[in-house]
Amino acid sequence: AQSVAQPEDQVNVAEGNPLTVKCTYSVSGNPYLFWYVQYPNRGLQFLLKYITGDNLVKGSYGFEAEFNKSQTSFHLKKPSALVSDSALYFCAVRDIGGFKTIFGAGTRLFVKA
Amino acid sequence: NAGVTQTPKFQVLKTGQSMTLQCAQDMNHEYMSWYRQDPGMGLRLIHYSVGAGITDQGEVPNGYNVSRSTTEDFPLRLLSAAPSQTSVYFCASSYKGQLTDEQFFGPGTRLTVL
Numbered sequence: 001a002q003s004v005a006q007p008e009d010q011v012n013v014a015e016g017n018p019l020t021v022k023c024t025y026s027v028s029g030n031p032y033l034f035w036y037v038q039y040p041n042r043g044l045q046f047l048l049k050y051i052t053g054d055n056l057v058k059g060s061y062g063f064e065a066e067f068n069k070s071q072t073s074f075h076l077k078k079p080s081a082l083v084s085d086s087a088l089y090f091c092a093v094r095d096i097g098g099f100k101t102i103f104g105a106g107t108r109l110f111v112k113a
Numbered sequence: 114n115a116g117v118t119q120t121p122k123f124q125v126l127k128t129g130q131s132m133t134l135q136c137a138q139d140m141n142h143e144y145m146s147w148y149r150q151d152p153g154m155g156l157r158l159i160h161y162s163v164g165a166g167i168t169d170q171g172e173v174p175n176g177y178n179v180s181r182s183t184t185e186d187f188p189l190r191l192l193s194a195a196p197s198q199t200s201v202y203f204c205a206s207s208y209k210g211q212l213t214d215e216q217f218f219g220p221g222t223r224l225t226v227l
């Protein structure tokens with residue numbers, strides 16, 4: 001069965017510093033991985049996805065994610081954090097056998113000015 | 114283009130009451146789904162649909178019913194509300210529900226069951 005884990009409940013960074021939000025996955029077969037962001041009192045918004053090809057995926061708002069097959073990881077990164085990046089971030093993996101998406105528990109990112 | 118809309122935004126129910134959460138999308142997406150979000154548990158899939166007239170159960174379907182009579186609408190019914198159903202509910206849609214399709218989420222309904 002497919003699963004994802006987000007090992008950090010919370011990540012704190014200073015504005016201007018690089019940020020990383022971690023995600024590891026477990027799948028049988030090729031992984032289809034996604035990152036979503038949730039701002040307060042809002043629905044989730046799609047950031048980026050890994051399907052195949054280049055291990056570095058670029059997405060919205062300057063975010064990127066690095067796919068590492070040997071470490072079964074898909075970490076979300078940004079070179080320079082903004083206070084407005086403060087939100088809840090979810091990693092997700094598609095269930096290859098059906099139509100379901102499995103979400104991680106989420107990581108809350110705080111960016112301090 | 115409104116995307117995915119949900120009504121109501123907030124709802125308070127008493128135990129045993131029933132209600133319907135509404136969801137609509139105007140993107141002509143075939144796939145629609147309902148999730149509940151609880152603290153520390155991420156999103157859990159309740160029910161989903163891959164097209165009009167086709168629905169299936171997700172991870173936590175008990176206590177909920179769905180139907181899909183049109184492409185646009187995917188209502189979620191709580192048959193007899195319980196305090197354990199206190200949660201934030203999100204509706205989402207995607208083009209065809211294929212492995213590569215990202216989902217578009219509505220703004221959510223915050224439900225409290227007393």
